[in-house]
Amino acid sequence: MKYSLVDNAKSEPFKGGKGNCIRCGQETIAKCGTRKVHHWAHTSLINCDTWWENETEWHRKWKNYFPKEWQEIVHIDEITGEKHIADVKTSKGLIIEFQNSPISFEELNSREVFYKKMIWIINGKSFKSNFHILHALPNPKAEFVKDIAFMDRKKDHEGKLFFRYSENEENAIMVLVRSVNDLKDEINSNYIGHHIYDWVRPRTVWLNSNCRVFIDFEDDGIWELQTYDKRGLRSVRKYSKEHFIKRAKE
Incomplete structure (x- = not known):
């Protein structure tokens, strides 16, 4: 995901960032490596939206x-x-x-x-x-x-x-x-x-x-x-x- 909620505001990923999924509200962490586009991921490793690629x-x-x-x-x-x-x-x-x-x-x-x-x-x-x-x-x-x-x-x-x-x-x-x-x-x-x-x-x-x-x-x-x-x-x-x-x- 490009966005998660950080302090209830949509935010793009940043190093060390933590937020909440805009769909399910569960905790997300920012992934800011060099191999993939920077994104947010659920800490549970389970994507809450099955349509998401x-x-x-x-x-x-x-x-x-x-x-x-x-x-x-x-x-x-x-x-x-x-x-x-x-x-x-x-x-x-x-x-x-x-x-x-x-x-x-x-x-x-x-x-x-x-x-x-x-x-x-x-x-x-x-x-x-x-x-x-x-x-x-x-x-x-x-x-x-x-x-x-x-x-x-x-x-x-x-x-x-x-x-x-x-x-x-x-x-x-x-x-x-x-x-x-x-x-x-x-x-x-x-x-x-x-x-x-x-x-x-x-x-x-x-x-x-x-x-x-x-x-x-x-x-x-x-x-x-x-x-x-x-x-x-x-x-x-x-x-x-x-x-x-x-x-x-x-």
């Missing part, structure tokens, strides 16, 4: 984008009394969870049901080499896109294809396909960050989330997993990290 520099960097009073907030279910520590809770009540390690679908679903109004930011560093961002797509709300169906593709496929609904019979087994290059100008003039992608050996738990999921590849952008059209085409949309953080603070 070991804090990394990546977690800490993201938390520090937000005000101290939004970080590590105890969220309580008013009906059951269940408590968990949210990584960030904004002034508008949005929960932002930063996830570095793999997570089971059961835990993902439990968190989403508990927090309700939340988004995920996941660390994509460990699977970056398997996540291939391919050709650009136009704004899915652009008028001309209503007649277009872009076709999914893999990294090694040479074709970048689409078909027009108006040129094919409904529910046709075979369709007339065209090259995406035919739409180059339209795509460029209506581009707002969408791309086809190929995720080799995907972490499918994130594809089944009921909340918005953003992937951080540790550069200046952040990529949201999206469904592009009524056919269910999977896409990603890039936002600048600066813009994303600014919007989250509004």
Whole structure:
């Protein structure tokens, strides 16, 4: 944990520090070594929140984008009394969870049901080499896109294809396909960050989330997993990290 209560005030760890857990109230001690990010730990060696994962520099960097009073907030279910520590809770009540390690679908679903109004930011560093961002797509709300169906593709496929609904019979087994290059100008003039992608050996738990999921590849952008059209085409949309953080603070 980044924070414990010291004299009833949220405090970051300091050498020799002792405090109390912001969730359970039990005694905590500051861990200020050189191998891991400085943090607080329970003296009992038992973490009171089963959803908590070991804090990394990546977690800490993201938390520090937000005000101290939004970080590590105890969220309580008013009906059951269940408590968990949210990584960030904004002034508008949005929960932002930063996830570095793999997570089971059961835990993902439990968190989403508990927090309700939340988004995920996941660390994509460990699977970056398997996540291939391919050709650009136009704004899915652009008028001309209503007649277009872009076709999914893999990294090694040479074709970048689409078909027009108006040129094919409904529910046709075979369709007339065209090259995406035919739409180059339209795509460029209506581009707002969408791309086809190929995720080799995907972490499918994130594809089944009921909340918005953003992937951080540790550069200046952040990529949201999206469904592009009524056919269910999977896409990603890039936002600048600066813009994303600014919007989250509004």
